[in-house]
Amino acid sequence: MKNLDLNVLRAFFVVARERSFTRAAAQLGVSQSALSHSMRGLEERIGLRLLTRTTRGVSPTEAGERLLSNVGPYYDGISAELESLSALREKPAGLIRISAHDHASDTVLWPKLKDVLRSYPDVSVEININYGMVDIVAERFDAGVRNGDLIAQDMIAVRISPDFKMAVVGSPEYLRSNGRPVSPHDLAAHNCINLRLPTHGGLYAWEFARKREALHVNVHGQFIFNTTSQMLDAAIEGFGLAYVPYDLATPHLAEGRLSSVLEEWCPTVPGYHLYYASRRQTSPAFALIVDALRYVSPASSR
Incomplete structure (x- = not known):
């Protein structure tokens, strides 16, 4: 069908979805009489009744429902793309x-x-x-x-x-005084630096995995923090073991301020x-x- 006014088609979709000339007219910024006239013109152009009008409101006919279901999504897609193109003209701010x-x-x-x-x-x-x-x-x-x-x-x-990979780290002095854990179960005997999670106020359970075995270990210690950098600082000062992203500990491992333990148990996380x-x-x-x-x-x- 040649030269079909897309604005009229858009008006039909709004009326069909709102099921009200009053709400559709307010949304489109036109009068109810002008909108009703446009809908009659569209029906005459297509040669089918698209809307059933009653004293209670308006609803799509079978033909109207078919037009709404089959053509409406394409029109919405075109509108969205046009909006995204117009956004390219705007300066990011x-x-x-x-x-x-x-x-x-x-x-x-x-x-x-x-x-x-x-x-x-x-x-x-x-x-x-x-x-x-x-x-x-x-x-x-x-x-x-x-x-x-x-x-x-x-x-x-x-x-x-x-x-990225996680790591359990401690200062060389701490490990000399307290020994190196060889299994996550050994952490029960160590001073571990905890992370407080705001959700439900719980402490983060350290996660470990080796082959098919996975463990979540609740650890205990003198310090509880709510950021990773605080945990790392406490570990460097010799207050215990910390469970942190490996890349965060890397420069301190290289300089000898920290040592890594339980390497084979530390997982790679998404x-x-x-x-x-x-x-x-x-x-x-x-x-x-x-x-x-x-x-x-x-x-x-x-």
Whole structure:
């Protein structure tokens, strides 16, 4: 059918979905009489009745339902693409709020975003350090960062780091005085530096795996912290063993300030992912941040 006015078609979809000329007219910003006239014109053009009008409201006929079901999604897709193209004309600006662990912030967010923000002075990023399972929608965050296995299935997730290995570390002085554990079960006899999780106020159970055996060990010690960097500092000072990402401990291992134990038991965990609630994210600033953080494996970049 030639020269069909897409605005009239859009008006039909709104009326059919709202099942009300009053609500549809308010949404479209037109009068009810003008909208009713447009719908009659569309029906005459197609040669079929598309809407059943009663004193209670309006509903699609069989032909109207078919048009809504089969053509409506295509129209929605076209509209979404046109919106995304128009966003390209906009200059990235505004505040992007992200909830993340301190390790993710230090090793991924800060290194990748500092140069981006120099190039886009109108974009601001707020990073909120939190180990809890934050409801990013309720807390009004644009996105969160967590390990890939901890993200709800209804969220969109973008990988921003490779998988990484965990480590149990302690100072050489502590290990000389207290011995080196050879099994996770030996940790019961050691002073371990704990991490408090805000969710339910619990302490993080250290995770271990070897071959087909997996263990979660509840440890005890003098210090409990709520960030990884504090745990690492306490381990360097000789207050006990800490369970931290291996890359965080690497420079201290190289300088002899820390030693690693239980290496064969320490697992590799899924890398960090940026997650958010909707694919219809129209902010150019948010798209800029997602692209800047997206992880590209060395193999795929060659």
